[in-house]
Amino acid sequence: MIANKIRVLITDDSILFRNILKNELSKDPNIEIIGTAADPIDAMEKIKSLNPDIITMDIEMPKMDGLTFIKKLMVEYPMKVVLVSSMNLSVFDALQTGAVDFVKKPDRSSNNDLQSFIKELKTKIKIASIAKLVTYKSSKCDEKLRIEEDNSDNKKSLLKIINSPAKKIIAIGASTGGTEATLKILKELPQNFPGILVTQHMPAGFTKMYADRLNKICSLEVREAIHGDRVENGIVLIAPGDKHMKLKKDSKGYYVACEYGEKVNGHCPSVDVLFNSVAETAGKNSVGIILTGMGKDGALGLMNIKNKGAYTIGQDEKSSVVYGMPMVSYNIGAVMVQASIENIGEILIKYLNEN
Numbered sequence: 001m002i003a004n005k006i007r008v009l010i011t012d013d014s015i016l017f018r019n020i021l022k023n024e025l026s027k028d029p030n031i032e033i034i035g036t037a038a039d040p041i042d043a044m045e046k047i048k049s050l051n052p053d054i055i056t057m058d059i060e061m062p063k064m065d066g067l068t069f070i071k072k073l074m075v076e077y078p079m080k081v082v083l084v085s086s087m088n089l090s091v092f093d094a095l096q097t098g099a100v101d102f103v104k105k106p107d108r109s110s111n112n113d114l115q116s117f118i119k120e121l122k123t124k125i126k127i128a129s130i131a132k133l134v135t136y137k138s139s140k141c142d143e144k145l146r147i148e149e150d151n152s153d154n155k156k157s158l159l160k161i162i163n164s165p166a167k168k169i170i171a172i173g174a175s176t177g178g179t180e181a182t183l184k185i186l187k188e189l190p191q192n193f194p195g196i197l198v199t200q201h202m203p204a205g206f207t208k209m210y211a212d213r214l215n216k217i218c219s220l221e222v223r224e225a226i227h228g229d230r231v232e233n234g235i236v237l238i239a240p241g242d243k244h245m246k247l248k249k250d251s252k253g254y255y256v257a258c259e260y261g262e263k264v265n266g267h268c269p270s271v272d273v274l275f276n277s278v279a280e281t282a283g284k285n286s287v288g289i290i291l292t293g294m295g296k297d298g299a300l301g302l303m304n305i306k307n308k309g310a311y312t313i314g315q316d317e318k319s320s321v322v323y324g325m326p327m328v329s330y331n332i333g334a335v336m337v338q339a340s341i342e343n344i345g346e347i348l349i350k351y352l353n354e355n
Helices: 015-025 040-050 066-076 090-097 111-130 140-150 153-162 178-186 206-217 271-285 299-307 325-331 341-354
Strands: 006-011 031-037 054-057 080-085 101-104 169-174 196-200 221-224 235-238 244-250 253-259 286-290 311-315 337-339
Touching: 006 015, 006 040, 006 111, 015 031, 015 111, 031 040, 031 111, 040 054, 040 066, 054 066, 054 111, 066 080, 066 090, 080 090, 080 111, 090 101, 090 178, 090 206, 101 111, 169 178, 169 271, 169 299, 178 196, 178 206, 178 341, 196 244, 196 271, 206 221, 206 235, 244 271, 271 286, 271 299, 286 299, 286 325, 286 341, 299 311, 299 325, 311 325, 311 341, 337 341
Parallel strands: 006 031, 006 054, 054 080, 080 101, 169 196, 169 286, 196 235, 221 235, 286 311, 311 337
Antiparallel strands: 244 253
């Protein structure tokens, strides 16, 4: 049990939904609902008087949209936000702005869906309570710096990757904080980079939107994986939110299998499922990268990759929103190189150029 209860302010325009959340979340001995708000204006006033640890809120709200509210909040009263949202692309903008995580709104006509949602929301609130508050800002100054870096020696290094044949399979696993962490790596990689497989803990439907968002930002082609997709240079495949993704090989080369299955380490898709398949199928011709997230998913799979003679990288504590999955991986000896998220792309490129 958490020593001090997590003080939560619920924000939603539906009084029925606010009451459902209040009643259900209050049953958890680690959570204290200190108030509810009907819209962002109401929430801001209650934040000033109640000083919550965490706010739950939707993206679509009256008087002020959720994204605008989070931007305002992070400037005036920085605090942890767990989004409770229907399918909305703005969720990823909110995560970039400073929200810690999100939960998909349930189908209120289904009691099973509601109970699964409440269980997941409780978990996300507890994870958020120990997560770091991180914002990812982009500005003209940042863009200028990126362009200058592209014209540096590092850019010349990238050209070696572009002109070299694919020899490696890159596997990335992440959870809380991973949407932006993965983006930080991918956007620095050149168009003809070796094939990349990503398992990010995320609900079904959102993985398609996430892949589409990355595809617009990155030089690489990013898409949600479909069963049978080939792993090719310049392609990033994101595991579907309700299926495990495994690496397979036939006479034509590598491809992925995306299949329904029981949760592994509490997750579907599971990082361990991906990593173990990469270890067994690609062996030493792979690279495993474990990023920010709660729990241990991916640790044993990363060790399997390392034991096959492959290269492994883990995100460091300072740059992780939640130093859980990388920590467990590091503690069991599965991580060969530990680095900040800002440096992982460069380390990956350097390794591939030399191997």
